[in-house]
Amino acid sequence: MSRPRIVIVGAGFAGYRTARTLARLTRHKADITLLNPTDYFLYLPLLPQVAAGVLEPRRVTVSLPGTLPHVRLVLGEADGVDLDARTVYYTDPESEPGTLTYDRLVLAVGGVNKLLPVPGVAEYAHGFRGLPEALYLRDHVTRQVELAAASDDPKTCAARCTFVVVGAGYTGTEVAAQGQLFTDALVRRQPLREGMRPRWLLLDVAPRVLPERLSRAADRVLRRRGVDVRTATSVEEATPSGVRLSDGEFVGTRTLAWCVGVRPDPLVEVLGKPLERGRLLVDPYLQVPGRPDVFACGDAAAVPDLERPGQYTPMTAQHAWRHGRVAGRNVAATLGIGSRRAYRHRDLGFTVDLGGAQAAANPLGIPLSGPLAGAVTRGYHLAAMPDNRVRVAADWLLDAVLPRQAVQLGLVRSWSVPLDTASPELARVAGSPGDFTSRPEGES
Known part of the structure; x- marks a missing residue:
């Protein structure tokens, strides 16, 4: 029998923690694939110290292949998801299209810059x-x-x-x-x-x-x-x-x-599932209702806050990191490994x-x-x-x-870091193979 295929989209706080948790729990009983545009996890809280010259850039990056040895890394940005065909569509860094099929999917696509209608x-x-x-x-x-x-x-x-x-x-x-x-x-x-x-x-x-x-x-x-x-x-x-x-x-x-601030990656908008202010609604177990094979966590997921009934956990790194651990445990539970648990966390x-x-x-x-x-x-x-x-x-x-x-290193030019990180791009509509709609490009 072939091993179950788990695809994780995004290697931010939530996606990275999910991958690490699953690699530990499944112990080679599943094929884990991580789709991300870069080969590193970025520790965002220390980024201002890079801009101020306190830390060298590589200090805030964590190698994905180096710290996730039992996880397959695929470089690329997700363009869309076909939930019925259980397929993720992506584009690699050299603009070549690709697909990933899955038995379990974890969407941890994070967020993009929040733009306001201010001229200039x-x-x-x-x-x-x-x-x-x-x-x-x-x-x-x-x-x-x-x-x-x-x-x-x-x-x-x-x-x-x-x-x-x-x-x-x-x-x-x-x-x-x-x-x-x-x-x-x-x-x-x-x-x-x-x-x-x-x-x-x-x-x-x-x-x-x-x-x-x-x-x-x-x-x-x-x-x-x-x-x-x-x-x-x-x-x-x-x-x-x-x-x-x-x-x-x-x-x-x-x-x-x-x-x-940020807004959720627009990838979740094309899934055709209920949203809460742009975030994909999930249950306390981080599962997408009606799709027991799909989980979501981090900034792109509206996770019920069990400590504050009627509200959702805020878009913070602290919650995303802990989302990832629970998502990993619950995905493993669907494969018969351990038991699932609801997400519950008090701010420390x-x-x-x-x-x-x-x-x-x-x-x-x-x-x-x-x-x-x-x-x-x-x-x-x-x-x-x-x-x-x-x-x-x-x-x-x-x-x-x-x-x-x-000193000026001149490594990054102004035109290569536009504020609008969500420029229009073709994206495949979830559940509709061959059908396309435009969506902003976000971080995967």
């Missing part, structure tokens, strides 16, 4: 969802400071040294906090015109940065460091020379980082790294700030990372005792 944003802003975007931002910020230092025009110098971050959630707050330290280090080596220093603006329509339990400590650190925090403020228009804010002010800048707290020794955290509901929160935050990341712990710790140590290396 798609053309002049950049998101912050992947390694290329972090590398581009690091080069771009370095270049702007270097050009500003060489400029004779005060207005041009000020615009080049003004950096606008939209979205004061975890990612945007860390980008602004780390970015201010990074540019301050740059100008110590390459001073600007007298009286000028880099200026970072952090904007959000919300009344505060971050959730309330972390907001006060983070806001205090940001403002003390010189970050211009503007709450209840949004961007109304982006242009090549700056942005117009909702209060009417025009801010000259060459840098607009878009960190307003959140952390936000503000650069240097500063952070804000509330482990187990205990509010912390300053160096103690910094130690807790970095300890949490080291414990949570599947690999590269020694290398990450070594980079942190070197950053504490040595000046950062600030």
